[in-house]
Amino acid sequence: MxxxxxxxxxxxxxxxxxxxxxxxxxxxxxxxASADDLALGLDNLLPPGTLTGLDAAAEVLATAVMQGRRIVLVGDFDADGATSVALGILALRWMGAVEPGYLVPNRFEFGYGLTPPIAAIAADQGAQLLVTVDNGISSHAGVAEAHAHGMQVIVTDHHLPGPSLPAADVIVNPNLTDSRFPSKSLAGVGVIFYVMAALRQALRGAGWFERRGLAVPSLAELLDLVALGTIADVVALDRNNRILVEQGLRRIRAGRCRPGLLALLGVGGRDAERAVASDLAFAAGPRLNAAGRLEDMTVGIECLLAEDARSAAALAGRLDALNRERRAIEARMQDEALADLEARIDGDALTAALCLYDANWHQGVVGILASRLRERFHRPALVFAPAGDGELKGSGRSIPGLHLRDAIARVDSLQPGLIPRFGGHAGAAGLSLAEADFDTFSSLFTQVVADSVDPAQFRGELxxxxxxxxxxxxxxxxxxxxxxxxxxxxxxxxxxxxxxxxxxxxxxxxxxxxxxxxxxxxxxxxxxxxxxxxxxxxxxxxxxxxxxxxxxxxxxxxxxxxxxxxxxxxxxxxxx
Missing domain, CATH: 2.40.50.460 (OB fold (Dihydrolipoamide Acetyltransferase, E2P))
Structure with a gap:
């Protein structure tokens, strides 16, 4: 319909x-309302003063840089996470940090974010300060493990916090309840951009650049990464985000951007000189995401960190091949999902929510399939794939009028213990389930949606x-x-x-x-x-x-x- x-x-x-x-x-x-609202120069960017935790994070980072301490970033395995890591590593290098490193969990081995095993690996690599980017707001156990190994932890994230916060040394997140920062829609890469700007200011105030004979870096050179991560993460383009994206696009069109981003646009058949947001959304973003969906996001980060066109082209070619593989997997899963739905439809009626699982589906592609089903049937969709040891990983997309994370939280309250882990926001969420509990969860979630959504919304609105x-x-x-x-x-x-x-x-x-x-x-x-x-x-x-x-x-x-x-x-x- x-x-x-x-x-x-x-x-x-x-x-x-x-x-x-x-x-x-x-x-x-x-x-x-006026032509002034269309001014997207950097001088119109929101000042950082009201971003809770920013000054404290800058102080901890500045001390680590000046003392030559080992800083390791822990990222997410999507495009926002990859651009956040790349931006942080480049900025730290430019500001004189000693060999900053990064870790991005392989989704198939470690799951999402700063977990205790990731903290242990960071400790083995000699990390003294961990900085999460685009994750960490729910990493209670991971932060505790890092502290047990003697590391400091700064959490930089943009996801909605739960009822309690991890005991990190500093948390920077525009969605903290006490944050007065006007833009709640910053992507993870936008948050770390602000953090790096505050670090630069702290180091400049301490005379660091002069003592070391370093040029004060222009962080505007990293706005192409901010634009890519912001668009790829599909956060709301409020005015502040539009400024960040527009300034990044101007750099891309002028050819003053990372070689890896130019290479990603090239393999996607897009002309960088005419680049617009949709080119980032449909060409560069999916190819970067393909690494985290099918293999490991390291290849994507290294593409963004590449310093020359030749190495960038080789890495972008690998990402393009992964994206073609991802599309083939997605097409097969979509055909199977549609066949499953047709077999289950009672007359012309669809259930209020779509919960699907197949033992042969790929957990790296479930989010894309959920999005496709939501678009086609105008219903919240949750798609699950096996994650090993009897566990399922699911990803969901919602429709206007249903806050997906809150709906999953409602199921959790109706049957405590059913959902080991979940998180997300209004439009998208992820969760884990025991395979044996799939039918129970599906029934409860469908009922929660049916009780919350007016059936008229299931037709959809354009x-x-x-x-x-x-x-x-x-x-x-x-x-x-x-x-x-x-x-x-x-x-x-x-x-x-x-x-x-x-x-x-x-x-x-x-x-x-x-x-x-x-x-x-x-x-x-x-x-x-x-x-x-x-x-x-x-x-x-x-x-x-x-x-x-x-x-x-x-x-x-x-x-x-x-x-x-x-x-x-x-x-x-x-x-x-």
Whole structure:
């Protein structure tokens, strides 16, 4: 069933000076009130003063750097974790730290974050100060183990804290209950960026750079990593995150970024000189994530740390191969999941939540499958795979109106002990289960969702920015919208909807559809559109007159550029 199309409401207020009327309504519908709100220079970045723990973390780090103590970062195995580690290692090197190191748990051996075994490995490597990046807020046992080995621990994280905090020496997290930092949506890489900026200030105040004859590093050179991690982690693009991402994108477009990031864009077929947020989201991010999903994130981090194009290209090629393997695994799992759901559907009814498990599924890909199922069926989806010793690892994605972590916590309260570990936030969460408890959990979770969500929400809703006039279906507006980004989570790229007549259609790449269209009220105005994944959604069999939701895109081909509509949804005109 297609989602309900609903046009975004336009708040009262004056038009934004100097922008196209269509872009004006798009921006005002996203909370932009004036041209000042569009200023994305670094001078508009939130000051660090209200980020709880920042000064204390800088003091501990500065002491460790100046005393030549061994600093080891403990990261996460996703793109946010990889960029956080790379940023931290580079910044520490530039500030004179002695051989800073890193550890990223292999998800298949150690699980997530700073665990006691990871703390023990760090101790064996001579670590004296552990700094978690993009994890640690729930690492009570890992912090205790690190302390038992005589290490100090700084936790830098952005995930929601639980009822109690680990006994780290310092915690920096914008989502601590006592934090007054306005941007609660910083990614892990954004948090460590702020920490490194505070460290630089502390070292400068202590005269460290002058004594050692070191140049004071420009941390703006690391904003490409901040942009990649922020976009890949799908955090909300509030103004502060938009500044970080935009500044990183400007460096990428100017070629002043890490060789590894340029190589990742290259193997993804993207032009760095025209890079936008979606290139990070759909080309660089997935290839970086593939390492953590299938093998070990070390290869991804080393790609970002590479200092020359040749070594970066070799590592990016390995990541690209892993991503192709990941896509093949995902396609097989998706086919099996759809077959499973079809077999279990009672009439036309789906349960309130989708909980699926297969003994042959890959735990590194369950989160992607959960996202695909959520998008297709407009229901919260939790997908599980075996993790060994009778345990399952699950990853979930939610729909608007259901806080996924809270829903899992509700199941935990109904049957204490059922869920050994869980964590996450409103839109995504992960958990562990005993294989024998899967059916019990599935039943309880489905009931919790059914009790919490209005059934009308299961149809889904697609917010649009309304229809366009035929005269607006032109390249200049598409270019102006592209330049008004970065677009992403919480600041979505504009989607419009109109009724079109289809003049021609042809299948490309076996699964996609290329169309030639014209608005029904302007039959001579012909436009081209591309619909990815159209065949599996049945769009190749739609009638001649359709209602279509779409984005305006700029298609570059053989030195020329032209307007192209990117199809988001298609349906017969009669379906509402």
């Amino acid at each position: 297609n989602p309900v199309l609903r046009q975004r409401l336009l708040p009262p207020g004056h038009a934004i000076a100097g922008v196209h009327p269509v872009l004006d309504r798009v921006l005002r519908a996203r909370g932009v 917010l649009t920015d309304g229809p366009l006039q035929a005269s607006d279906l032109e390249l200049p507006l598409a270019e102006e919208i592209r330049a008004a980004g970065p677009w992403g989570q919480g600041f979505p790229e504009p989607v419009f909807h109109n009724v079109f007549r289809v003049h021609s259609r042809r299948i490309v790449g076996e699964r996609h559809l290329r169309l030639q269209l014209s608005p029904v009220d302007s039959p001579r105005h012909s436009v081209e559109a591309i619909a990815f994944g159209a065949v599996e959604r049945g769009w190749d069999g739609l009638p001649e007159t359709i209602e279509m939701a779409y984005r305006l895109d700029v298609n570059h081909w053989q030195g020329r550029k032209r307007l192209q509509l990117m199809v988001v949804d298609m349906r017969p005109l009669t379906e509402r």
